[in-house]
Amino acid sequence: MRALRSLVCLTVAMVIAAGMSLASAEEEIMIGRSAGGQLKVQLDIAQPLPLEASVFPGISGYATGAVGIHSAVYDDPTNDFFQLSTAADFRFVLVAKDPGMEVWNDTGSGFMATNDMFFIGPAPFDTHPIWNIVNGTPGNAYSLTIKVRDVNGVYPESGPFVLSFTPVQVRYRLDLKPVDTQHATLLWATNAVGWQLQSATTVTAANWESVINVPGFTGTNFALSITTAGTAQFFRLRQP
Secondary structure, eight states: HHHEEEEEEHHHHHHHHHOOOOOOOOOOOOEOOTTSSSSEEESSSSSSSOBBBOTTTOOEEEEEEEEEEEEEOOOBBGGGGOOOOOOOOEEEEEEEEETEEEEEESSSBBOOOOOOEEEEESSSSSSSOOESSSSSOOOOOOEEEEEEEEEESOOOOOOOOEEEEOOOOOOOOOOEOOOOSSSSEEEEEEOOTTTTEEESSTTSSOOOOOSSSSSEEEEEEEEEEEEEESSSEEEEEOOO
């Protein structure tokens, strides 16, 4: 009976800790030219783009490198959008940014200041800056304004365009798999980088303790064996 009560409590804790991670799909900012030789930008992406908690060492807040800047891969006369000459040499220029919104420079040594340039290079190119909301409120939008420049002068620079991002507080799912009347296995995604497994004897506990046992792996999940006999246990995943 005690083991059964523990399993019930654990199941309740799983519901409290459960959440859903956003799928991270690569987004592209496409750079091309018009038939008249004007640089053009195609932004076929829904904005604001969600930023999950940063997984990059030394980069705090929310960040992604999935939003790339890509040269046109084919000519599209219907939309007056064409591939770029290999004689051009491209940079993007940071025109403006909202407080808390940053983009890292091309050496990764710090944030870009307004009017700084980021190296892209000749076409074809596919570069992925790190877009970073250092301080932001989930649900609010934060924007950068940038433009593309050809430093070789083959094309006039593009008009400015806006990229908008919003912080997303992701909660990774914590699952329970009973093994027998004395044991169960806790499972959570291995991409929950930086999240800590914690436990308490009541779900309303003021102080939760970090679980120091090292988990194993089952497929794409961390797996930790726990004992279900004895005192009821509650578990949660928490991001410091």
